[in-house]
Amino acid sequence: MKKVLSYFFLFLLVSCSEEQNFDQFDDLSVVPTLATGIFYFESPEDVINQLPPGSFYNQTFTFEAFNEAFVSERVLDGAITYQLENTTSKELNLLVEFLDAMDNVLDSESFRMQPQPSPLLEREVAYGNGDRSLDILRNTTRIRVTSENLGDNTSESSANEPRVILRSSAVFRVRLQ
Template sequence: MKSSIKLLLTVLTGFSVFVSCIEEQDFDQYDELQANPEVEASILYIEAPESFVNAAGNADVITRNFDFNAFSADLFAERVLDGTVTYIVQNTTSKPVDVFVELLDVNGNVLDTERIESEAGMVNQQVDIAYGSAGKSINIIKNTSSIRVTARNRGDSTSVADNPDPKIILKSSGKFRLELK
């Protein structure tokens, strides 16, 4: 009798555990999933003191290419939907300066150019460039392999700003929406 009660309790316990843990599975959830996170990162940081600008005279103060394969990497290029590149120019010098940023493909062809005019003493001038559905073609970003930055002095080569440490600074960052599936 004792063994039949144990057997009955075991069967009932097993059956209740089996029934209580069963839930109908919905394997179509993956198709309904929308996973589009935003990623943000710094791209460039360049600075040139006013003495460097004066030494360059009327020539380009800065002309430099930066390898930047992050955009063209398959992991990013195949999943990017849209985004914004933000440029911030801080010009605490006594000179007006033009900053040109060119996005280049692997062969050095110019895909996009941005000209930022910065007047003397202008601080935190921000330019946002949209790519994707609300802006320029996202293919520009997907095919960018390097970035060329040129800063051109539009002023004289002798004046000095009153600031204790006058310089030109270019900062840039990108914020992009990716599709995970």
Template sequence: MKKIINYLFIPLLLLVVVSACSDEQDFDQARDLDVITDATGPVLYLESTEDLINASPVISQNINFDGFNSELFSDRVISGSLTFQIENSTSKQLDIRVIFLNEAGSPLDVLNFSTAEAPPIDIIDEEIFYGTAAGKSIDIIKSTSSLQVIFTNNSGSTSVSSLPDPKLIFRSSASFKLRVIE
């Protein structure tokens, strides 16, 4: 009897191993995985001296910006926003126009800002949404290839700010939802 048990032990252990149980698994549900990330970063910093603004009533600067229409970004972006901050320490009332241009140079969107003369330093904060229900079309962002920034001086060419190192500063950052895995 003992011998029989001895010889049966390994087959029994084998039986335990091969007859192991498992809860039902549904591996197909992995197809539902959807990963959307919130990415943020700086975009454009632009500054101009008061001397230049005095010298030229309208300043226009074209800036090539292919960050948004690169496939890595444009194929994955869903929605997001651009945040702008304009800081004016010059003695000028200025109108600022930002034009989003596509690869052919055609305008896709125009943003207008207006800033009062200093002192005190005038700071404008604005966030523009894209791809959301109340926002603008995300296609504007996807197709943007360059930006045109235009400053228009409405305060003549002689006044000088009493603040040290007077400038118009244009700051911006972007925050977008990107589909990483679909």
């Protein structure tokens, strides 16, 4: 009986085992979605009123998201989301420009905001997959943000702590393997 049981267990062991394929990793496709903030700009109305009419903010930020070849070569697509709030009494124009190493403008987004009360403005701009080219982001080294007061410098909003806020974030899909 012991011999029969031994053969039975040996048969089960052989018949239930499958040869393992450890090369499956080569077929694995890992594509996470990465999210990040890009920039945040905020200006209270009293600061805008202290400046002469016209441009009240101009700053250039370093953008190094795609300076590593590992990321640049593996990014599949992505989107940048802009959110703008204007609770001031000013009509505003905001411009975001993507610049290459020679300060050439590769892409831009312009926003015109009406005075308060204006609703939250949200815009998503897609890159890759037939939308705007990913090469724009791959070649961007700096981002310039310019804000212009199209109104006066004396009016004041009745809102509590009136200000203009521009925020941006991005999500990208990157193939890891």
